[in-house]
Amino acid sequence: MKPQDILTEKTSLWIFGYGSLVWKPDFEFRRSKVGYIQGYKRRFWHGDNFHRGNDEMLGRVVTLVEDDDECTWGVAYEVTGAQIEESLKYLNVREAVRGGYITKAVEFIPRGDGEAPLLALVYIATADNPIYLGPASCEEIAAQIAVSHGKTGHNIEYLLRLADFMRACCPEVADNHLFSIEASALALVPYLLASNPALSTL
Numbered sequence: 001m002k003p004q005d006i007l008t009e010k011t012s013l014w015i016f017g018y019g020s021l022v023w024k025p026d027f028e029f030r031r032s033k034v035g036y037i038q039g040y041k042r043r044f045w046h047g048d049n050f051h052r053g054n055d056e057m058l059g060r061v062v063t064l065v066e067d068d069d070e071c072t073w074g075v076a077y078e079v080t081g082a083q084i085e086e087s088l089k090y091l092n093v094r095e096a097v098r099g100g101y102i103t104k105a106v107e108f109i110p111r112g113d114g115e116a117p118l119l120a121l122v123y124i125a126t127a128d129n130p131i132y133l134g135p136a137s138c139e140e141i142a143a144q145i146a147v148s149h150g151k152t153g154h155n156i157e158y159l160l161r162l163a164d165f166m167r168a169c170c171p172e173v174a175d176n177h178l179f180s181i182e183a184s185a186l187a188l189v190p191y192l193l194a195s196n197p198a199l200s201t202l
C-alpha cells in the first residue's frame with residue numbers, strides 16, 4: 001500500500017495562509033475559513049529571489065515571527081483525499097524550494113462564535129534562512145518593494161493584494177505594519193512612474 005492509498009475523502013488537512021496564499025492559493029481545496037493564529041506576528045522580513053525579486057534585487061515577502069502578544073489573520077484551507085498530496089507537492093515547490101519556507105503545525109482559530117480551533121500546517125521562513133532579511137523601517141521595506149519584481153510579478157502587487165484581503169475580509173483588524181508599508185509604497189509610485197513610465201503597464 002502506498003501512503004496516498006490511505007488518503008480517503010474523509011482524510012483532511014488544513015493549510016493556513018497569511019501572505020500570497022490568502023489571495024492566490026492555486027491549489028484545489030474543499031472549503032476555507034477566515035481566522036487567525038495566536039503567538040505570531042506577520043512581518044515583511046523575508047527576502048524573495050524568485051517570485052517577487054531576483055538575486056540582484058531581493059523582493060520582500062511576509063513570514064511569521066513569534067510574539068506571544070500578537071496574532072495573525074489569514075485563511076485556512078481544508079484539503080481532503082487526493083487534494084492533500086496534490087497541494088503539498090505544489091506548495092513544496094512554491095513555498096519551500098522557491099521560497100525558503102519550512103512547515104510548522106499551528107492552532108488555527110476560525111472567526112465565528114463556537115467554531116472549534118483546528119490544527120493547521122503553515123509555511124514559515126525563519127531567521128536562519130539564507131534570504132531572510134529581518135527587521136527594517138516601514139519606509140525602507142516599502143522602498144525595496146516598490147522597485148522589486150520577479151518571475152511571478154511586481155512586489156508591489158504582492159503587498160497591495162494582501163492589504164486588499166485584510167480590508168475586505170478582516171476589516172476589524174488593525175495591521176499597522178502592513179498598512180504603513182502600503183501607504184509608504186503608494187506614496188513612491190508617482191516618482192517611480194516618472195522615472196520609469198513602463199511601470200504604468202503593471
Ligand SMILES: N[C@@H](CCC(=O)N[C@@H](CS)C(=O)NCC(=O)O)C(=O)O
Nearest residue numbers: 017018019020021048051099123152
Ligand atoms: N507562507 C506565507 C507566504 C507565502 C508566500 O507569499 N510565498 C511566496 C513565496 S516567496 C509566494 O508564494 N509567492 C507567490 C506570489 O508572489 O504570487 C503564506 O502562507 O501565504
